[in-house]
Amino acid sequence: MADNGGADPVNNNNNTTVALEGTIIKVTVKTPKDKEEIAISEDASVTQFKEEISRRFKAKQDQLVLIFAGKILKDGDSLNQHGIKDGLTVHLVIKTAHKAGDGASSSSSGTTQVGSSSGNSSGPSSAAHPSTVGSTGGPASAPPQTPNLLTGFGGLSSLSSMGMGSANFMELQQQMQSQLMSNPEMLSQIMENPLVQNMMSNPDLMRQMIVANPQMQQLMERNPEISHMLNNPELMRQTMELARNPAMMQEMMRNQDRALSNLESIPGGYNALRRMYTDIQEPMFSAARDQFGNNPFSALGGNSDGGVQPSRTENREPLPNPWGSTNPSEGGGGTGTTGSSTTGSTTPSVSNPLGVNSASLGNGMFSSPGMQSLMQQISENPQLMQNMLSAPYMRSIMQSLAQNPDMASQNPASSPSAGENPAQQLMMQQMLQMFAGGNSSSQTPEVQFQQQLEQLGAMGFINREANLQALIATGGDVNAAIERLLGSQPS
Amino acid sequence: IPACRTPGVKVPRNFRLLEELEEGQKGVGDGTVSWGLEDDEDIMLTRWTGMIIGPPRTIYENRMYSLKVECGPRYPESPPFVRFVTKINLNGVHNSNGVVDTRAVAALAKWQNSYSIRVVLQELRRLMMCKENMKLPQPPEGQLFSN
Numbered sequence: 255m256a257d258n259g260g261a262d263p264v265n266n267n268n269n270t271t272v273a274l275e276g277t278i279i280k281v282t283v284k285t286p287k288d289k290e291e292i293a294i295s296e297d298a299s300v301t302q303f304k305e306e307i308s309r310r311f312k313a314k315q316d317q318l319v320l321i322f323a324g325k326i327l328k329d330g331d332s333l334n335q336h337g338i339k340d341g342l343t344v345h346l347v348i349k350t351a352h353k354a355g356d357g358a359s360s361s362s363s364g365t366t367q368v369g370s371s372s373g374n375s376s377g378p379s380s381a382a383h384p385s386t387v388g389s390t391g392g393p394a395s396a397p398p399q400t401p402n403l404l405t406g407f408g409g410l411s412s413l414s415s416m417g418m419g420s421a422n423f424m425e426l427q428q429q430m431q432s433q434l435m436s437n438p439e440m441l442s443q444i445m446e447n448p449l450v451q452n453m454m455s456n457p458d459l460m461r462q463m464i465v466a467n468p469q470m471q472q473l474m475e476r477n478p479e480i481s482h483m484l485n486n487p488e489l490m491r492q493t494m495e496l497a498r499n500p501a502m503m504q505e506m507m508r509n510q511d512r513a514l515s516n517l518e519s520i521p522g523g524y525n526a527l528r529r530m531y532t533d534i535q536e537p538m539f540s541a542a543r544d545q546f547g548n549n550p551f552s553a554l555g556g557n558s559d560g561g562v563q564p565s566r567t568e569n570r571e572p573l574p575n576p577w578g579s580t581n582p583s584e585g586g587g588g589t590g591t592t593g594s595s596t597t598g599s600t601t602p603s604v605s606n607p608l609g610v611n612s613a614s615l616g617n618g619m620f621s622s623p624g625m626q627s628l629m630q631q632i633s634e635n636p637q638l639m640q641n642m643l644s645a646p647y648m649r650s651i652m653q654s655l656a657q658n659p660d661m662a663s664q665n666p667a668s669s670p671s672a673g674e675n676p677a678q679q680l681m682m683q684q685m686l687q688m689f690a691g692g693n694s695s696s697q698t699p700e701v702q703f704q705q706q707l708e709q710l711g712a713m714g715f716i717n718r719e720a721n722l723q724a725l726i727a728t729g730g731d732v733n734a735a736i737e738r739l740l741g742s743q744p745s
Numbered sequence: 746i747p748a749c750r751t752p753g754v755k756v757p758r759n760f761r762l763l764e765e766l767e768e769g770q771k772g773v774g775d776g777t778v779s780w781g782l783e784d785d786e787d788i789m790l791t792r793w794t795g796m797i798i799g800p801p802r803t804i805y806e807n808r809m810y811s812l813k814v815e816c817g818p819r820y821p822e823s824p825p826f827v828r829f830v831t832k833i834n835l836n837g838v839h840n841s842n843g844v845v846d847t848r849a850v851a852a853l854a855k856w857q858n859s860y861s862i863r864v865v866l867q868e869l870r871r872l873m874m875c876k877e878n879m880k881l882p883q884p885p886e887g888q889l890f891s892n
Binding site: 282 | 783793
């Protein structure tokens, strides 16, 4: 019959034209999504069949895998050989270009990692896990224009919103960020910085910073829970407490991990968690991620085969424990995080909803070259100074600076880059003085240093003006002021 | 199709298997599994090959798993004997030879004569989507179990 006309299926392979000898049969080609009826000669080879299919399904021939009756049809075979006749169905699988199997898991782990601390200037993101971030990890450098969560700190964001948003400014933030991210030591130093701690003890300030970030705002719109959380001073305070205390944070996280695994075992709980994760945490993470380039969870999750790490989010359900962690997670990510949650990366947790990274605030601020250039800019532009000073955050900073003159002077002095450059150091000091001096909105220096003035007076320094100047210069430090006064007295 | 679904009626083995053969060729089902006689000349209709398309969003995605299904003389009263040919890491499948543990697969453990090869294959595919399986690390594609 026509069988012989087809000769060996092997020889027939290279014919590009469908052999029209022999009868045409209609074979249904079925994919999981689609179904097409293809007319082909019954003597055709699998290759020819695939050509036809690739045309119809708009896929490349080498992406096609045909299955009939439990067997894969190889290119060298003929349809006849497999018994494919009119009216029968062949299954088709179109292979997608990338290995979805591996890709998917690692990308899901990638998405979870977040520069965390959507809250505050934390360049959190596991400095120690750059390698595990692996696949998607994320772009290290965000474009200069990206508003930066770091900006909240030091009122820099207010500066940008005041029209300062020059590219230079943004770069500065980026630099700070990358510095923080790349230097774990810095992170831990930052934590010890009393300035930082001061700031963090002020819930209003924190809140302002967080809210100022446009992405957070977006997030808040989408998730009212988050704004609710921000508005809760108690919560903020706890968050900050946590952030200040890495040990405490670890404790909390461990608790959450435990709670998490418990929740997983509740029937239906897993799904609920998953949902919550996708509803709450992901947007948060993505928002923060843009700024920090990657999601700490992916690093953490790297070990568990790309399992999504438990991301903490605020509890939506009325659990008795206000920190009631309903931490969504996929797969047993729970244990994975505990160990690795420490280094620099802040996994936002229920108790630390914005993932404020204790280790990542502030200190680097002064020592980064970017900051230095900012200082320069500022000193060149008095208007800028004015603006900066009037920012609400700035006031708090100034207040804390004023209250801790030692620390304030330590800061610029200890920052290595400042140390190398005496000019910059001087500038820093001037700036600080200006801060202290500019803090006239709350109280005049005279009032502020009332007590110190009295002390100086009692010691015999009767030149009130000079005293005041000295106090302003030293930020209220009586001893330092005395030295100044003595030094300036004609011998 | 004969009224073989009426409980209590025992359909002769060959009738059943021929029916399953036809279904396999016609692509009955959702297109995610396929089955057919291993050898067209096999008049006893004993040895079958099956194919499972790895479910999406699992580690098995985009892979095709080949299986051997053996329907013994007491089929369909007794469950078939199923073995993976393509290497797979799945709970219930022996790592050494790909034999599917009857106790691990519900369809096999609680076999009924109304079940079929298709049911078994679909069950195995469902297992791949289980939380405990969907992320198991897999051997590189294309490896086969050694007999």
